[in-house]
Amino acid sequence: MQVSGVGQGSLYHHFPAKHELAQAAIAVTVADALATAEGELTSGSPARERLIQYLTRPRDALAGCRVGRLTYEQYVIDDDALNEPVRQYFRRLIALVQDVFAELPGMDEGGSRRRAYAAVALIQGGYVLSRALDEPAALDSAVSGFVDVLNGDAGLP
Amino acid sequence: MQVSGVGQGSLYHHFPAKHELAQAAIAVTVADALATAEGELTSGSPARERLIQYLTRPRDALAGCRVGRLTYEQYVIDDDALNEPVRQYFRRLIALVQDVFAELPGMDEGGSRRRAYAAVALIQGGYVLSRALDEPAALDSAVSGFVDVLNGDAGLP
DNA sequence: GTCTATAGGGCGATAGAC
DNA sequence: GTCTATCGCCCTATAGAC
Numbered sequence: 001m002q003v004s005g006v007g008q009g010s011l012y013h014h015f016p017a018k019h020e021l022a023q024a025a026i027a028v029t030v031a032d033a034l035a036t037a038e039g040e041l042t043s044g045s046p047a048r049e050r051l052i053q054y055l056t057r058p059r060d061a062l063a064g065c066r067v068g069r070l071t072y073e074q075y076v077i078d079d080d081a082l083n084e085p086v087r088q089y090f091r092r093l094i095a096l097v098q099d100v101f102a103e104l105p106g107m108d109e110g111g112s113r114r115r116a117y118a119a120v121a122l123i124q125g126g127y128v129l130s131r132a133l134d135e136p137a138a139l140d141s142a143v144s145g146f147v148d149v150l151n152g153d154a155g156l157p
Numbered sequence: 158m159q160v161s162g163v164g165q166g167s168l169y170h171h172f173p174a175k176h177e178l179a180q181a182a183i184a185v186t187v188a189d190a191l192a193t194a195e196g197e198l199t200s201g202s203p204a205r206e207r208l209i210q211y212l213t214r215p216r217d218a219l220a221g222c223r224v225g226r227l228t229y230e231q232y233v234i235d236d237d238a239l240n241e242p243v244r245q246y247f248r249r250l251i252a253l254v255q256d257v258f259a260e261l262p263g264m265d266e267g268g269s270r271r272r273a274y275a276a277v278a279l280i281q282g283g284y285v286l287s288r289a290l291d292e293p294a295a296l297d298s299a300v301s302g303f304v305d306v307l308n309g310d311a312g313l314p
Numbered sequence: 315g316t317c318t319a320t321a322g323g324g325c326g327a328t329a330g331a332c
Numbered sequence: 333g334t335c336t337a338t339c340g341c342c343c344t345a346t347a348g349a350c
Contacts, residue, residue: 071288072229090289118302121282128281131228132247145275149306
């Protein structure tokens with residue numbers, strides 16, 4: 001409404017109800033986010049660089065993840081039609097990340113799968129930390145810590 | 158109201174407004190969560206075991222983190238009195254985790270700090286993934302992936 | 315396709331009896 | 333300290349003019 005400048009009543013000319021508006025908004029958000037991630041994760045660069053690029057991409061940390069935050073929205077949770085695109089987004093994102101990990105030498109399927117879950121969770125949690133601390137750099141610190149251990153830079157002795 | 162069996166009107170005898178009820182609820186939740194984490198992270202076990210125990214503690218993943226989810230609640234975000242305990246929770250939790258990482262040999266301050274952010278973010282993101290996928294084991298997979306790389310079990314070549 | 319006006323329901327809060 | 337009743341606001345949705 002703010003961007004288009006139209007009033008609240010006019011919205012109902014384009015969408016029959018809030019539910020359909022939410023569906024459209026989520027579909028656009030998910031498609032956009034997946035396209036961005038796919039671009040980074042399937043570029044021609046070496047697997048290692050693609051992972052780092054995905055993890056360290058600049059993000060508006062204080063805003064939170066536009067998809068991940070939906071998992072804490074009651075309106076979305078209660079509605080399968082809104083829930084499903086969120087599930088698909090994370091399924092596909094994890095699959096994309098797993099495929100990159102799988103390219104690394106000596107990586108079995110379980111290993112790449114678990115690391116993909118960890119990498120995607122790390123980003124989501126980084127958003128949460130940045131918001132909780134009101135500190136955009138929190139996400140960056142979390143990512144740096146993960147990259148440190150990925151680099152084998154002294155994990156546990 | 159459900160647990161106590163009292164009606165909505167009676168609530169206002171004990172709390173002047175929704176704000177104070179929220180404050181009390183958040184204070185209890187934060188204190189409880191911090192006490193649990195502190196118990197695990199400052200026990201007598203070796204640092205490595207304390208970290209693993211904190212990370213792998215059984216969690217109700219589908220319910221989400223009772224503190225972390227507040228970062229996506231508009232009512233909390235808009236209110237500094239509600240926001241502050243959430244910030245303190247994560248500040249202290251990260252400090253506790255950092256202290257344990259710092260015990261590991263060859264770990265400088267930046268390294269322990271970044272790993273603490275990563276570990277706490279990983280748990281928060283694991284909750285988000287479990288909720289998004291409606292799959293309690295997603296959090297466990299993320300934790301396992303992180304522990305894999307912490308163990309130096311082949312990060313990046 | 316846009317607007318204004320308004321209905322209907324839920325929620326936060328208050329009033330006052332017991 | 334609990335209850336019922338009710339006010340007032342916001343939000344979703346509808347009606348109908350232009």
